[in-house]
Amino acid sequence: MTTSYDLLKAEIAARCPSLSPRLRQVAEFALTHPDDMALETIAVIAERAKVPPSSLIRFANAFGFDGFSAMQRVFRRQLVERSSDYAARIRALRQSDAAASPASLLDRLVEAGIRSLDQLRHSTRPEQLERAAALLARAEVIHVVGQRRAFAVASYLSYAFGQLGPRTHLLDGIGGTTLQQANFIGERDVLVVISFAPYAPETLAVAHRAGERGVPIVVLTDGPLSPLLPLAEVAFELQDAELQGFRSLSTTMCLALALVVQLGQKLGEDGKGRRSSRPARRARVEARRAETEAPEPADAAG
Amino acid sequence: MTTSYDLLKAEIAARCPSLSPRLRQVAEFALTHPDDMALETIAVIAERAKVPPSSLIRFANAFGFDGFSAMQRVFRRQLVERSSDYAARIRALRQSDAAASPASLLDRLVEAGIRSLDQLRHSTRPEQLERAAALLARAEVIHVVGQRRAFAVASYLSYAFGQLGPRTHLLDGIGGTTLQQANFIGERDVLVVISFAPYAPETLAVAHRAGERGVPIVVLTDGPLSPLLPLAEVAFELQDAELQGFRSLSTTMCLALALVVQLGQKLGEDGKGRRSSRPARRARVEARRAETEAPEPADAAG
DNA sequence: AAAAAAGTGAAAAAAATGTTCCATTCAACC
C-alpha cells in the first residue's frame, strides 16, 4: 500500500494516462487541489471535480485503498507535515541572520508583486469594477486595444471575454492597420484600452477616435498623468512591480481577471431572465457560478 | 462572532482561567493540539483530551459556534493557510478593512494572487531560473509559443526578450501557420513554450517538432501531468489563482518577468568583456540597470 | 454486427459522526 503523499502523487501522475476518463478527471483534480482532497467531504470534492461521488471511491480503490477515507488520510497527513515544515523553516530563518540570506531574484519579485497586489486592492474600489462590468455587459461588441507590453493584457482580456460569450474584437494592429480596425467600433460598443507610459501613439489615436464618437471607454493605465484618463468612462490606475526597467504585469493581470469575473457574474445575473444569443456559453458561466457559490456560506460561517 | 483562528486562539487563552475544569481541559488541549482539532473527529479528540464528546460541543458553544463542526472549520482553514509565509499578511489584509463587508471580488483575487505568488516562490528554485537564463543567453534566436490564455504570456515574453536585445520570434499562428513557423527554429536556437491544460494541440506539436531536432526547450506549464515536461530542458510548474473557472496569469507573469530579468543580468555579465554584436541595445539595458538599482533600496524598505 | 467487458451515475443502504437530552454528581449557599 502507498503510504506517503509523494509516492501517491507520483503514482497518480504515472498512471493517469492509463486511467478511464472519469478517473483521470479525478486524478487531475487530486493533483491540482490537494487541499480540497484533504479537507472536504466526498460530496463537496465530487461537486468541485465535477464527478459523481462514486468515482472518488473507485479512484481510491484503484490505488489500493480500502475506501476514500483511507486515501484522504494520506492527503491530510501531508497537509499537517507541510505546514509544520513551514513553521520550522520560518523559525530557523528567524534565528539565523535574516540579512545574510541574499534574497534571490524571485524572492524579490514575489515580494514586489505582493506589494503591488496589496496596493491594487487599496486603490481600486468595487464600484469601479461594477461600473466597468455594467458597461461591458451592455456592449454589442467589446473592442480591446493595447500595444507593446500592454498587448499581452489586451490579448488575455479579449480571450477571456470571448470565453464568456460577448463578441470581442482585439485590435491587434497586424499589418499596421490599427486605425482602420478602429473604424469598426460602433456606437453601441465599448472600447477597453490598456496603455502605459510611454503611451503608444496608435493606442491613443484609437482611444481618441472612439471618444469623439461617444463610445464608452474602459481604461487600464498607470497613474494620474495618463492622457487616457480624460477619455475614460471608467479608469483603473495600476502600479506594477518594476525591476531593472521591466514591469511585471502581474498586478494588471489580476485586475484583468477581476474584470472578467465581474463581467461573468453580471452576464449570469442578467441572463437568467431573458434568452441569451449564446445559450451554451451562458449556461457554462452559470454552472460555474453555482459551483463556486455553494461552498461560500460554509466558508463564511467558519 | 469569532471568525479567524488568531482571534479564536486569543479568546480561548483569555477566557481559559474562568472556564469550568472540563472546559479548561478542552481549551488547553485545543491550544496545544490545533492539528488534532482541525482533522480528527469529535470521538478521537475527546479520547485524546480525555473528556467526553459532549464537552467538546459545549466548548464550541461557549465560544459562540453553532456546533463543533463550525469551530473545527476555523482550525481547518488555519491548517491550510499557515503553510504560507504570507499567512500573516493575508490575515492582516482581512482584518484591516471592516470585517463586516463581505470580502469583495478584488479582495479575494488579491488574496488568491498573494498565495499563488508565495507558492511560486517555494516551488521554484533559483537554479532553474539560472539554467533557463543560461540557455536563452546562448540562443541565436529565441522562439516563443503559446496559445489561447498562454498567448498573453508568450507575447509579453517575446516583447521583453526583444527589448533586451536577443533576436526573438513569436509564433503567433496568424493564418494558422504555426507549424510552418516552427520550421524556422534552428538547432542553435531555444524554444520557450507556455501551455496549460487543456494543452493546445498546435503548441504541443511545435514543442515535439523542436524536441525531435534537439532544440533546447524552456517550458512554463501547470503541474505534474503536463505533456510538456518530458520535452523540457528546464521546466517551471505554475499554479495560478483560479476563480470561477478563470485563471489569472498573474503568477505566470511574475515568473516571466523573473526570466526576463535574469536573462538581462546574464547578458550584461557576458557582454562586459567582449564586444557585443548589438552595442546599442546592450548599452540601453545596462543603462536601465544603473538607473533602477539606485532607487531600489527605497522600494525594498517600503 | 452481436456479445462481452468495462465504465458510469443515481439512489439506496450502511456506517460514521455530531448533537441533544437527561439522570447524576459536585459545590456553593441558605
Added chain:
DNA sequence: GGTTGAATGGAACATTTTTTTCACTTTTTT
C-alpha cells in the same frame, strides 16, 4: 445538613457522510 444550581458523562437520537448496489451506456472484442 438540606437545597439549589451549575457542571458533567453517557446513552439515545438525528444528521451527515461514505459505501454499495444496480440499471444503464459506452467501448472493445469476437
